[in-house]
Amino acid sequence: MELDWGLGQYEPTGQSLLPISEIVVAMSEPLAGKRVVDLGTGTGNAALLAAERGAVVTGVDPAARLVEVARKRAVERGVQADFVVGDAASIPVADGGADLLLSVFAVIFAPDADAAIAEMTRVTAPDGLIRLTSWVPGGSMMAINGTAGKFMAEVFGAPKPAGPEPLAWHDEDALRAAFAKYGFGVKVERRSMDLTAKSAEEFLAKSAQHPMAVSAAQALASRPDGAELQAELERRLLAAVQEINEDPAAYKVSNQYAIVTARRG
Ligand SMILES: C[S@@+](CC[C@H](N)C(=O)[O-])C[C@H]1O[C@@H](n2cnc3c(N)ncnc32)[C@H](O)[C@@H]1O
Numbered sequence: 001m002e003l004d005w006g007l008g009q010y011e012p013t014g015q016s017l018l019p020i021s022e023i024v025v026a027m028s029e030p031l032a033g034k035r036v037v038d039l040g041t042g043t044g045n046a047a048l049l050a051a052e053r054g055a056v057v058t059g060v061d062p063a064a065r066l067v068e069v070a071r072k073r074a075v076e077r078g079v080q081a082d083f084v085v086g087d088a089a090s091i092p093v094a095d096g097g098a099d100l101l102l103s104v105f106a107v108i109f110a111p112d113a114d115a116a117i118a119e120m121t122r123v124t125a126p127d128g129l130i131r132l133t134s135w136v137p138g139g140s141m142m143a144i145n146g147t148a149g150k151f152m153a154e155v156f157g158a159p160k161p162a163g164p165e166p167l168a169w170h171d172e173d174a175l176r177a178a179f180a181k182y183g184f185g186v187k188v189e190r191r192s193m194d195l196t197a198k199s200a201e202e203f204l205a206k207s208a209q210h211p212m213a214v215s216a217a218q219a220l221a222s223r224p225d226g227a228e229l230q231a232e233l234e235r236r237l238l239a240a241v242q243e244i245n246e247d248p249a250a251y252k253v254s255n256q257y258a259i260v261t262a263r264r265g
Contacts, residue, residue: 006065008214021045031055037098040106044070057081088116103132113167121182134169139255170258
Protein backbone atom coordinates (compact mmCIF):
# COMPACT_ATOMS: atom_id res chain seq x y z
CA MET A 1 0.00 0.00 0.00
CA GLU A 2 1.27 3.48 -0.82
CA LEU A 3 2.34 5.71 2.04
CA ASP A 4 0.07 8.63 2.97
CA TRP A 5 2.54 11.49 3.40
CA GLY A 6 -0.14 13.35 5.33
CA LEU A 7 0.42 10.98 8.29
CA GLY A 8 2.31 12.37 11.29
CA GLN A 9 4.23 15.57 10.68
CA TYR A 10 6.13 15.96 7.40
CA GLU A 11 6.49 19.68 8.14
CA PRO A 12 9.91 19.60 9.98
CA THR A 13 11.45 17.55 7.15
CA GLY A 14 9.93 19.94 4.61
CA GLN A 15 11.56 22.81 6.50
CA SER A 16 14.98 21.10 6.46
CA LEU A 17 14.69 20.47 2.70
CA LEU A 18 13.74 24.09 1.92
CA PRO A 19 17.34 25.08 0.94
CA ILE A 20 17.18 22.55 -1.89
CA SER A 21 13.95 24.03 -3.28
CA GLU A 22 15.66 27.43 -3.05
CA ILE A 23 18.57 26.15 -5.17
CA VAL A 24 16.32 24.44 -7.72
CA VAL A 25 14.02 27.45 -8.09
CA ALA A 26 16.95 29.92 -8.30
CA MET A 27 18.62 27.90 -11.06
CA SER A 28 15.30 27.93 -13.01
CA GLU A 29 15.07 31.75 -13.17
CA PRO A 30 13.67 33.79 -14.84
CA LEU A 31 10.24 32.57 -13.76
CA ALA A 32 7.96 35.60 -14.16
CA GLY A 33 4.92 34.58 -16.20
CA LYS A 34 6.06 30.96 -16.59
CA ARG A 35 3.65 28.13 -15.88
CA VAL A 36 5.26 26.04 -13.14
CA VAL A 37 3.96 22.70 -11.88
CA ASP A 38 5.44 21.48 -8.58
CA LEU A 39 4.77 17.74 -8.59
CA GLY A 40 4.79 16.26 -5.07
CA THR A 41 4.76 19.77 -3.63
CA GLY A 42 4.34 18.56 -0.02
CA THR A 43 3.97 21.69 2.10
CA GLY A 44 4.52 23.82 -1.03
CA ASN A 45 8.24 24.68 -0.73
CA ALA A 46 9.18 25.00 -4.41
CA ALA A 47 5.70 26.12 -5.47
CA LEU A 48 5.67 29.09 -3.10
CA LEU A 49 9.21 30.16 -4.03
CA ALA A 50 8.31 30.04 -7.75
CA ALA A 51 5.08 31.98 -7.16
CA GLU A 52 7.06 34.64 -5.26
CA ARG A 53 9.17 35.03 -8.41
CA GLY A 54 6.08 35.72 -10.54
CA ALA A 55 5.37 32.24 -11.90
CA VAL A 56 1.84 30.93 -12.44
CA VAL A 57 2.01 27.95 -10.14
CA THR A 58 0.15 24.70 -9.63
CA GLY A 59 1.30 22.50 -6.75
CA VAL A 60 0.19 18.85 -6.98
CA ASP A 61 0.37 16.24 -4.24
CA PRO A 62 -1.53 13.02 -3.41
CA ALA A 63 -1.53 13.86 0.33
CA ALA A 64 -4.68 15.91 0.93
CA ARG A 65 -3.49 17.14 4.34
CA LEU A 66 -0.24 18.50 2.88
CA VAL A 67 -2.15 20.22 0.07
CA GLU A 68 -4.15 22.01 2.79
CA VAL A 69 -0.91 23.00 4.58
CA ALA A 70 0.50 24.38 1.30
CA ARG A 71 -2.69 26.39 0.65
CA LYS A 72 -2.51 27.84 4.16
CA ARG A 73 1.15 28.79 3.71
CA ALA A 74 0.29 30.58 0.45
CA VAL A 75 -2.37 32.63 2.22
CA GLU A 76 0.00 33.43 5.12
CA ARG A 77 2.68 34.61 2.67
CA GLY A 78 0.21 36.55 0.49
CA VAL A 79 1.19 34.46 -2.53
CA GLN A 80 -1.10 33.31 -5.36
CA ALA A 81 -0.71 29.60 -6.20
CA ASP A 82 -3.12 26.75 -6.89
CA PHE A 83 -2.72 23.52 -4.94
CA VAL A 84 -4.53 20.38 -6.05
CA VAL A 85 -4.63 16.77 -4.95
CA GLY A 86 -3.13 14.60 -7.69
CA ASP A 87 -0.62 11.91 -8.48
CA ALA A 88 2.38 11.54 -10.79
CA ALA A 89 0.58 8.74 -12.62
CA SER A 90 -2.17 11.15 -13.67
CA ILE A 91 -1.04 14.78 -13.33
CA PRO A 92 -4.08 17.09 -13.33
CA VAL A 93 -2.54 19.45 -15.91
CA ALA A 94 -3.32 19.78 -19.67
CA ASP A 95 -0.89 18.54 -22.35
CA GLY A 96 1.96 21.05 -22.63
CA GLY A 97 0.57 23.04 -19.69
CA ALA A 98 3.91 23.42 -17.84
CA ASP A 99 6.87 25.53 -18.95
CA LEU A 100 8.71 24.09 -15.96
CA LEU A 101 7.86 20.92 -14.09
CA LEU A 102 9.62 20.73 -10.72
CA SER A 103 9.67 17.72 -8.41
CA VAL A 104 11.84 18.03 -5.32
CA PHE A 105 12.41 14.55 -3.80
CA ALA A 106 8.86 13.65 -4.80
CA VAL A 107 8.30 11.85 -8.11
CA ILE A 108 11.08 9.49 -6.97
CA PHE A 109 8.45 7.96 -4.66
CA ALA A 110 5.97 7.19 -7.46
CA PRO A 111 5.46 3.41 -7.65
CA ASP A 112 5.52 3.37 -11.47
CA ALA A 113 8.45 5.47 -12.72
CA ASP A 114 7.63 4.98 -16.41
CA ALA A 115 4.02 6.10 -15.93
CA ALA A 116 5.30 9.17 -14.04
CA ILE A 117 7.80 10.01 -16.80
CA ALA A 118 5.08 9.59 -19.45
CA GLU A 119 2.93 12.06 -17.52
CA MET A 120 5.72 14.56 -16.78
CA THR A 121 6.75 14.65 -20.45
CA ARG A 122 3.09 14.95 -21.55
CA VAL A 123 2.45 18.07 -19.44
CA THR A 124 5.80 19.72 -20.30
CA ALA A 125 5.50 22.36 -23.06
CA PRO A 126 7.49 21.78 -26.30
CA ASP A 127 10.26 24.14 -25.15
CA GLY A 128 9.74 23.46 -21.44
CA LEU A 129 11.85 21.52 -18.99
CA ILE A 130 11.59 19.06 -16.16
CA ARG A 131 13.79 19.54 -13.10
CA LEU A 132 13.74 17.02 -10.27
CA THR A 133 15.92 15.98 -7.36
CA SER A 134 16.82 12.56 -6.05
CA TRP A 135 18.99 11.29 -3.18
CA VAL A 136 22.23 9.55 -4.04
CA PRO A 137 22.65 6.31 -2.03
CA GLY A 138 24.84 6.69 1.06
CA GLY A 139 23.32 9.58 3.06
CA SER A 140 21.05 9.73 6.09
CA MET A 141 17.75 9.50 4.17
CA MET A 142 18.77 6.21 2.63
CA ALA A 143 20.33 4.93 5.89
CA ILE A 144 17.06 5.54 7.73
CA ASN A 145 14.73 4.29 4.97
CA GLY A 146 16.93 1.30 4.18
CA THR A 147 17.24 0.24 7.83
CA ALA A 148 13.52 0.65 8.48
CA GLY A 149 12.60 -1.13 5.22
CA LYS A 150 14.86 -4.09 6.04
CA PHE A 151 13.47 -4.34 9.59
CA MET A 152 9.84 -4.18 8.42
CA ALA A 153 10.59 -6.91 5.85
CA GLU A 154 12.05 -9.08 8.65
CA VAL A 155 8.91 -8.58 10.76
CA PHE A 156 6.19 -8.71 8.12
CA GLY A 157 7.95 -10.51 5.24
CA ALA A 158 9.44 -8.89 2.15
CA PRO A 159 6.84 -7.12 0.01
CA LYS A 160 5.89 -9.15 -3.07
CA PRO A 161 8.00 -8.02 -6.04
CA ALA A 162 4.85 -6.96 -7.90
CA GLY A 163 4.81 -3.85 -10.04
CA PRO A 164 7.42 -2.24 -12.24
CA GLU A 165 11.17 -2.19 -11.50
CA PRO A 166 12.20 0.83 -9.43
CA LEU A 167 14.22 3.48 -11.32
CA ALA A 168 17.59 4.74 -10.03
CA TRP A 169 16.47 8.39 -10.18
CA HIS A 170 19.99 9.67 -9.36
CA ASP A 171 21.73 7.72 -12.13
CA GLU A 172 22.35 9.49 -15.45
CA ASP A 173 22.46 6.34 -17.59
CA ALA A 174 19.25 4.93 -16.11
CA LEU A 175 17.51 8.29 -16.50
CA ARG A 176 18.72 8.75 -20.09
CA ALA A 177 17.26 5.36 -21.01
CA ALA A 178 13.97 6.08 -19.22
CA PHE A 179 13.46 9.56 -20.75
CA ALA A 180 14.76 8.73 -24.27
CA LYS A 181 11.54 6.81 -24.94
CA TYR A 182 9.70 10.15 -24.72
CA GLY A 183 12.24 12.10 -26.82
CA PHE A 184 13.84 13.82 -23.80
CA GLY A 185 17.55 14.22 -23.06
CA VAL A 186 18.84 14.30 -19.47
CA LYS A 187 21.59 16.14 -17.57
CA VAL A 188 22.51 15.28 -13.96
CA GLU A 189 24.38 17.50 -11.48
CA ARG A 190 25.55 16.26 -8.09
CA ARG A 191 25.28 18.46 -4.98
CA SER A 192 25.52 17.89 -1.25
CA MET A 193 23.55 19.14 1.74
CA ASP A 194 24.79 18.87 5.34
CA LEU A 195 22.30 17.95 8.03
CA THR A 196 23.46 18.58 11.60
CA ALA A 197 22.27 18.04 15.18
CA LYS A 198 23.73 18.07 18.69
CA SER A 199 23.82 14.27 18.70
CA ALA A 200 22.73 11.22 16.73
CA GLU A 201 19.84 10.82 19.20
CA GLU A 202 18.64 14.36 18.54
CA PHE A 203 19.03 13.86 14.78
CA LEU A 204 16.86 10.75 14.91
CA ALA A 205 14.28 12.36 17.21
CA LYS A 206 13.71 15.05 14.56
CA SER A 207 12.32 12.41 12.20
CA ALA A 208 10.21 10.53 14.77
CA GLN A 209 6.99 12.05 13.37
CA HIS A 210 7.99 11.65 9.72
CA PRO A 211 5.18 9.91 7.76
CA MET A 212 7.37 6.85 7.15
CA ALA A 213 8.22 6.54 10.86
CA VAL A 214 4.56 6.97 11.88
CA SER A 215 3.41 4.43 9.30
CA ALA A 216 6.00 1.89 10.53
CA ALA A 217 5.05 2.54 14.17
CA GLN A 218 1.35 1.98 13.38
CA ALA A 219 2.13 -1.32 11.64
CA LEU A 220 4.35 -2.53 14.50
CA ALA A 221 1.73 -1.52 17.08
CA SER A 222 -0.66 -4.01 15.45
CA ARG A 223 1.60 -6.84 16.69
CA PRO A 224 1.33 -8.27 20.24
CA ASP A 225 5.11 -7.69 20.65
CA GLY A 226 4.79 -4.22 19.10
CA ALA A 227 6.55 -2.31 21.91
CA GLU A 228 9.66 -4.53 21.77
CA LEU A 229 9.71 -4.40 17.97
CA GLN A 230 9.46 -0.60 18.02
CA ALA A 231 12.34 -0.42 20.53
CA GLU A 232 14.45 -2.73 18.37
CA LEU A 233 13.74 -0.64 15.25
CA GLU A 234 14.82 2.51 17.15
CA ARG A 235 18.06 0.78 18.29
CA ARG A 236 18.87 -0.20 14.71
CA LEU A 237 18.06 3.27 13.37
CA LEU A 238 20.35 4.85 15.97
CA ALA A 239 23.17 2.49 15.01
CA ALA A 240 22.63 3.27 11.31
CA VAL A 241 22.75 7.05 11.77
CA GLN A 242 25.72 6.78 14.17
CA GLU A 243 27.63 4.79 11.55
CA ILE A 244 27.49 7.64 9.01
CA ASN A 245 28.21 10.46 11.51
CA GLU A 246 31.03 12.69 10.25
CA ASP A 247 31.38 14.82 13.42
CA PRO A 248 32.63 13.01 16.56
CA ALA A 249 31.82 16.08 18.73
CA ALA A 250 28.16 16.32 17.66
CA TYR A 251 26.27 15.08 14.59
CA LYS A 252 26.76 15.84 10.92
CA VAL A 253 25.97 13.92 7.77
CA SER A 254 26.46 15.14 4.21
CA ASN A 255 23.68 13.98 1.93
CA GLN A 256 24.55 13.75 -1.75
CA TYR A 257 21.73 14.44 -4.13
CA ALA A 258 21.22 14.74 -7.87
CA ILE A 259 19.55 17.63 -9.68
CA VAL A 260 18.15 16.16 -12.88
CA THR A 261 17.18 18.37 -15.82
CA ALA A 262 15.30 16.83 -18.74
CA ARG A 263 14.23 18.54 -21.97
CA ARG A 264 13.20 17.50 -25.48
CA GLY A 265 15.92 16.70 -27.97
C1 LIG B 1 10.00 14.01 0.64
S1 LIG B 1 8.44 14.73 0.30
C2 LIG B 1 8.93 16.17 -0.65
C3 LIG B 1 7.92 17.28 -0.57
C4 LIG B 1 8.36 18.62 -1.14
N1 LIG B 1 8.62 18.54 -2.56
C5 LIG B 1 9.55 19.17 -0.39
O1 LIG B 1 10.58 19.45 -1.02
O2 LIG B 1 9.46 19.31 0.84
C6 LIG B 1 7.75 13.65 -0.90
C7 LIG B 1 6.43 14.15 -1.48
O3 LIG B 1 6.13 13.35 -2.62
C8 LIG B 1 4.75 13.12 -2.63
N2 LIG B 1 4.47 11.91 -3.40
C9 LIG B 1 4.58 10.61 -3.00
N3 LIG B 1 4.16 9.79 -3.95
C10 LIG B 1 3.79 10.56 -5.02
C11 LIG B 1 3.26 10.30 -6.31
N4 LIG B 1 2.99 9.05 -6.68
N5 LIG B 1 2.97 11.35 -7.11
C12 LIG B 1 3.23 12.62 -6.71
N6 LIG B 1 3.74 12.93 -5.50
C13 LIG B 1 4.01 11.92 -4.66
C14 LIG B 1 4.40 12.97 -1.15
O4 LIG B 1 3.02 13.10 -0.89
C15 LIG B 1 5.27 14.03 -0.51
O5 LIG B 1 4.62 15.26 -0.40
